[in-house]
Amino acid sequence: MGDLIHTFGVDWKLIIAQAINFAIVVVVLGYFVFGPVMRLLKERADKIAEGLSAAEAARKDRETLAGERQSVLQEAHHNAETIVARAQDDGKNERATIVKLAQDRAEALLRDAQLEAEEQKRAALKASEAEIARTAILAAEKILRSNV
Amino acid sequence: MAAEAAGIHIALAPYVLGEVAGLPITATLLTSWVVVGLLTLWAVLFYRSLKLVPGRGQVLVESTIGFAYDYTKEVLEDDKLARRYFPIIMSIFVFIMAANLFGLLPFVGGAVGIYEAGHDKLIPLFYPVNTDINMTLAMAIVAVLVIEFAGITALGALKYAGKFVNFHSVIGFFVGIIELVSEVARLVTFSFRLFGNIFAGKVLILVALYFLPYLLPVPLLVYEVFVGIIQGAVFALLTLFFIKIAVTEPH
Structure with missing residues (x-):
């Protein structure tokens, strides 16, 4: 055994020195590499999870908004249709009223015109009767004058 | 025990460069310090360049x-x-892999060293860390301590000890003894697996360099890169599996 130890150069001081070297490596790597990297990996995983949930929330928001917009649009469409229909009805009624009014006025005008025409005819007749009478009197006077 | 044959110098024991306050400074220990220093430098630079939106290097490290x-x-x-x-x-994994890959660099091994006047040979300044049984044994001891710690903290000392020593039945008793032996054997398997792989790789490359210095070492170096990474992974995975075995309730 002693020979073996001598052959391989086993020395407990060297073993301890190498163990200390390894301990330094563990501490250094643990402090500067493994710890920070593990923290970083976790931090990044958290960030990604956060980002994913934010994206999910945004997607939901968008869907809700799209639904809302759809319903608003539908309502607007509906309203527009009602308004147009009402306007059409109103227009139809208005037109009927206007046409009726126009007809009434036309009739009234016609009636007035007929009345006036009749009046004029009557006046004309009266005037010509008077003329005829005067002419007849004149003619009678002429006849009487020549005979006398 | 140095096997010296026509220019190839291979020793199982690490090269000793000097001694500071009773601690022998070996080439492998020096290399180990350099590797720790480089890892620290890299770790600090990496830490300071960390961003939430990562660059390509950061993505690689992060995904690994x-x-x-x-x-x-x-x-x-x-x-x-x-x-935990x-x-x-x-x-x-990182330390063993870094040490193995660093050990493949050209100046690690024979090229750069101290010329020892008395022995008339070059003592390398840097040497692949895991060719030193002290290093692999240190890692094995740490791993086994972590495994036992995991078992004791997860199950409690009594229950954990019950895995190895129990008198419920004769078979149970012997199974416990076998478990205990395999627990201790892990120290040996852990340390010698890594040591053997990396040491053999280093010897292989040295021999190849000696016989055919220009082309032959290339595929071997590629292979050693592979082995270096795999051995790091094997050491780490085995530690993980043994921890899992240790924290599992006995039945």
């Missing part, structure tokens, strides 16, 4: 760590345990 952590969690089936032991398991 993320993958390893998920795997650890999957094996241990417990988030708290995974968080992951840094050690991952550090085992």
Whole structure:
């Protein structure tokens, strides 16, 4: 055994020195590499999870908004249709009223015109009767004058 | 025991460069310090360049760590345990891999060294860290201590000891003894697996360099890169699996 130890150069001081070297490596790597990297990996995983949930929330928001917009649009469409229909009805009624009014006025005008025409005819007749009478009197006077 | 044959110098024991306050400074220890220093430098630079929106390098490190952590969690089936032991398991992988890859650099090995006047040979300044049984044994001891700690904290000292010593039945008793022996054997298997792989790789490259210095070492170096990474992963994975065995309730 002693020979073996001598052959391989086993020395407990060297073993301890190498163990200390390894301990330094563990501490250094643990402090500067493994710890920070593990923290970083976790931090990044958290960030990604956060980002994913934010994206999910945004997607939901968008869907809700799209639904809302759809319903608003539908309502607007509906309203527009009602308004147009009402306007059409109103227009139809208005037109009927206007046409009726126009007809009434036309009739009234016609009636007035007929009345006036009749009046004029009557006046004309009266005037010509008077003329005829005067002419007849004149003619009678002429006849009487020549005979006398 | 130095096997010296026509220019190839191979020793199982690490090269001693000097001694400071009773601590022998070996080439492997010096290399180990350099590796720790480089890892620290890299870690600090990495830490300072961390961003929430990562660059390409950061993505690579992050995905590696993320993958390893998920795997650890999957094996241990417990988030708290995974968080507690992951840094050690991952550090085992990173340290062993970094040390192995650093050991393949050209100036590590024979090229740069101290010329020892008395022995008339070059003592390398840097040498692959895991060719030193002290290093692999240190890692094995740390790993086994972590495994036992995991078992004791998860089950309690009495219950954990009950895995190894129990008198419920004769078979149970012997199974316990076998478990105990295999527990101790882990020290040996852990340390010698890594040592053997990396030492053999170094010898292989040295021999190849000696016989055919220009082309032959290239595929071997590629292979050693592969081995270096795999051995780091094997050490870390075995530690993970043994932790899982240790924290599992006896039945």
